[in-house]
Amino acid sequence: MTGEAFSLRTPNPTSGFELAIRLARLAVKTTQPDADIRKSLRADYDQNAGLLIEISHIVAVHFNTIAAANAYWLDPELAQ
Amino acid sequence: MTGEAFSLRTPNPTSGFELAIRLARLAVKTTQPDADIRKSLRADYDQNAGLLIEISHIVAVHFNTIAAANAYWLDPELAQ
Amino acid sequence: MTGEAFSLRTPNPTSGFELAIRLARLAVKTTQPDADIRKSLRADYDQNAGLLIEISHIVAVHFNTIAAANAYWLDPELAQ
Amino acid sequence: MTGEAFSLRTPNPTSGFELAIRLARLAVKTTQPDADIRKSLRADYDQNAGLLIEISHIVAVHFNTIAAANAYWLDPELAQ
Amino acid sequence: MTGEAFSLRTPNPTSGFELAIRLARLAVKTTQPDADIRKSLRADYDQNAGLLIEISHIVAVHFNTIAAANAYWLDPELAQ
Amino acid sequence: MTGEAFSLRTPNPTSGFELAIRLARLAVKTTQPDADIRKSLRADYDQNAGLLIEISHIVAVHFNTIAAANAYWLDPELAQ
Numbered sequence: 001m002t003g004e005a006f007s008l009r010t011p012n013p014t015s016g017f018e019l020a021i022r023l024a025r026l027a028v029k030t031t032q033p034d035a036d037i038r039k040s041l042r043a044d045y046d047q048n049a050g051l052l053i054e055i056s057h058i059v060a061v062h063f064n065t066i067a068a069a070n071a072y073w074l075d076p077e078l079a080q
Numbered sequence: 081m082t083g084e085a086f087s088l089r090t091p092n093p094t095s096g097f098e099l100a101i102r103l104a105r106l107a108v109k110t111t112q113p114d115a116d117i118r119k120s121l122r123a124d125y126d127q128n129a130g131l132l133i134e135i136s137h138i139v140a141v142h143f144n145t146i147a148a149a150n151a152y153w154l155d156p157e158l159a160q
Numbered sequence: 161m162t163g164e165a166f167s168l169r170t171p172n173p174t175s176g177f178e179l180a181i182r183l184a185r186l187a188v189k190t191t192q193p194d195a196d197i198r199k200s201l202r203a204d205y206d207q208n209a210g211l212l213i214e215i216s217h218i219v220a221v222h223f224n225t226i227a228a229a230n231a232y233w234l235d236p237e238l239a240q
Numbered sequence: 241m242t243g244e245a246f247s248l249r250t251p252n253p254t255s256g257f258e259l260a261i262r263l264a265r266l267a268v269k270t271t272q273p274d275a276d277i278r279k280s281l282r283a284d285y286d287q288n289a290g291l292l293i294e295i296s297h298i299v300a301v302h303f304n305t306i307a308a309a310n311a312y313w314l315d316p317e318l319a320q
Numbered sequence: 321m322t323g324e325a326f327s328l329r330t331p332n333p334t335s336g337f338e339l340a341i342r343l344a345r346l347a348v349k350t351t352q353p354d355a356d357i358r359k360s361l362r363a364d365y366d367q368n369a370g371l372l373i374e375i376s377h378i379v380a381v382h383f384n385t386i387a388a389a390n391a392y393w394l395d396p397e398l399a400q
Numbered sequence: 401m402t403g404e405a406f407s408l409r410t411p412n413p414t415s416g417f418e419l420a421i422r423l424a425r426l427a428v429k430t431t432q433p434d435a436d437i438r439k440s441l442r443a444d445y446d447q448n449a450g451l452l453i454e455i456s457h458i459v460a461v462h463f464n465t466i467a468a469a470n471a472y473w474l475d476p477e478l479a480q
Binding site: 186 | 252289301303
């Protein structure tokens with residue numbers, strides 16, 4: 001369905017954060033697969049403080065998951 | 081009630097993410113079992129940036145649960 | 161107060177999900193004990209995409225708790 | 241400030257759920273200590289489906305904490 | 321930036337809950353450092369049921385963190 | 401994408417809280433990279449009680465992650 005393979009392991013917090021942003025978008029993409037509609041919706045949210053803040057909230061939830069999956073990137077042995 | 085059997089174990093993160101989307105929908109389906117009403121509601125949210133973003137938020141919460149259930153898909157021994 | 165006894169252990173994910181839905185409703189029932197008012201409110205949310213989606217969000221949080229309580233239903237020894 | 245002593249240990253899930261409701265209210269009470277204002281606000285939310293649902297969401301978060309504190313009430317040795 | 325030192329360890333659940341309320345406020349204070357504006361905003365939310373409920377939600381998230389940091393205040397050895 | 405390197409380890413809770421605020425902003429910055437638009441949006445939220453409260457909610461989620469990554473700053477051996 002989603003058609004995008006991914007791993008939860010990332011080399012560092014920055015790339016983990018980028019994955020969190022990608023996952024927040026992936027759910028929208030899967031729920032609304034029409035790229036034209038998504039493009040028009042993007043105009044709704046990318047100048048809307050409330051929606052940008054809500055996206056940041058979703059990123060926080062995914063980042064919580066990803067950070068746990070990487071043991072918070074504390075162990076150099078686990079670094080990819 | 082929900083009438084859909086499922087397991088939290090999935091072979092990889094992508095299928096885990098798909099399950100998260102399915103669970104987000106399952107709760108709506110159970111709360112509003114009338115398919116016609118759901119169809120009309122779908123028209124409300126699938127072009128509504130705010131509601132699509134909120135669905136993505138729910139997916140993030142379910143994905144957190146599913147990722148933990150699969151030990152973040154890190155252990156090849158556990159891969160199905 | 162709530163007057164409903166329950167256990168967090170359920171035989172499988174499907175019944176755990178049903179419990180999550182029940183707990184989401186139980187909090188509303190306890191906060192607004194008047195059945196007539198709740199019935200009229202139900203008419204407000206069961207055709208309202210935004211509120212149905214928010215209920216699905218609550219279900220996701222309870223399901224996170226219930227899934228952890230059941231060790232994600234992975235251990236056949238613990239199955240009831 | 242809050243002036244209410246409490247323990248996170250409860251004898252069973254039902255009493256844990258009641259504590260979750262109490263904690264959701266306690267934060268409101270502490271933020272708005274004026275009982276008369278709270279009473280008038282109660283009229284705002286107890287017939288408002290959206291706010292009742294949001295309260296149920298808070299209860300879900302507190303119940304997650306309380307359930308973990310009680311090891312999900314699975315161990316009879318820990319039962320009070 | 322925030323300028324307020326704090327520890328996550330508290331002697332009991334009540335003081336942990338108070339810290340949760342303080343942290344919810346601290347983020348607002350840091351994002352909007354102008355005390356006069358905050359004072360005028362306070363008039364917006366302290367008689368607004370929806371915003372008071374949302375503050376209670378934030379408190380629930382911080383309390384989840386603080387309760388875990390204190391091992392749920394179950395171990396008398398750890399009591400401060 | 402985000403272009404900002406960071407570690408989840410911080411010397412104490414205060415700096416962890418500051419990082420949580422930074423991460424809440426980072427997701428907005430990445431989703432809306434245009435600094436001028438962000439500046440105009442800032443005028444929308446920094447005098448808006450509802451949006452400031454929502455930002456505080458995101459901070460709470462990130463702080464939950466960061467606090468866990470630092471083992472709640474309880475172990476002096478781990479202090480940086």
